[in-house]
Amino acid sequence: MRRVEHVMGFPVSLRVDDDFADDRTADPVFAWLREVDARFSPFRADSEVSRLDRGELETEDLSPDLVEVLDLCEEYRVASRGAFDVRLPGRGLDPCAMVKGWSVQRAAELLAARGATRFCLNAGGDVVTYGGPWRVGVRHPELADRLCVVLELTDGAVATSARYERGDHILDGRTGRPATGLLSVTVVAPSLTEADATATAAFALGAEGVEWAAAREGCEVFAVDAERRVLRTAGFPVAG
Template identity: 50%
Template sequence: MGRVFSFDIHDPVTREVGRAITDSVVWLHEMDALFSTFRADSAVNRLSRGETTVDQCPDVVREVLTLCDEAARDTEGFFTAAPRGSLDPSGLVMGWSVEGVSRKLYAAGARNTYIDAGGDLQLRGETSPGLPWRVGIAHPVLRDQLVAVVHGHDLGVATSGSAERSGHIIDPRTGLPASDLLSVTVTGPHLTQADVFATAAFAMGDLARSWIETKDGYEALAVTADGETWQSSGFPS
């Protein structure tokens, strides 16, 4: 799906954990075959071209598209899996995939893990006894600088912006690429939701500052188009 995944496991790698890592990699490749917008033969691209139907796809495709519909309602339409008429659930499925891997490892006995997909992170447990994970948030333009450092134990961290892929998040009010913000980082207990909220907040622009305060357990940090920063009242920095 256009991202490099990495696993940081601060537990003994037992046979069960090792098997879960292998199974997770296989599962990620399967999800890539279904949801990648970079593969012409993926299920989402075939759906966009009308070459198949949701009923003809594996059940997990319907599950993800249902989550996308719920996300659109939760964000008052600022998150959409159909920007400019093409199907692109990337704003949800990336966080959903990382969270899925995190659950697989946890079920296998790995309690202290850090799963990263190009900056979308799901943290569990701690980096060492008594110490939380620490995550640096890169500035979207000054890439050698950090905007903030997030501290947390069981936490999802998602960033949306124009640094890696410009013009892909659409402001539904105008139909044009969102441009008020350079980046938005959202934290919360579940990466799937944090990923959705980051995408929606980027599309909202300045409205996101008050909107995120209504989302219990979720916080945001943004860099505006003029280089200023703001953060919600409980952002874990």
């Protein structure tokens, strides 16, 4: 079973290789992602995030899901010494850097709970896999038609932060300015929640972010810095 939809501002593709899989298998995945977009998008005036940012909600009014997301945001803000921050001065609350990985990981868990044992869920280039192994290509940070690495992944997740799709959209929370020092950073972790947040925080940290991400438990890193040097941890699962 294969299905692609545009959700949360990017294409989401799902492939399930189990014999029983059909469109009904995928329905809860895409329904959940559409729900997340409606509830957590800072670009929707009626979303829970926007209402919180305008002061219309108190802490006790928040859904358990948003409390979880905000707690994760604070965890990564502290761990990155402020480089990862969803509350930048002069800007509204924007937890998208956490919501994407968290929600797609939850979608993968919905699939697994429905009995899927071999699938690949790709959300705008960030990937969760079950079963496998699966081969995942990472785009070259400067050459759109080339890959800089292909990795092999089983029961895990991979996320990349870079400038090539959205320009200088990742800001260093310590300065409020676009992050520099890295062209791209790819993180492999047990869950996409960890992989995506760690990749974003590492990119925001700049050159020091590679060592920071590599020190995170369960994380492996592949990065290209501003000098075009490739940096890779020993356990990064490069495909043979």
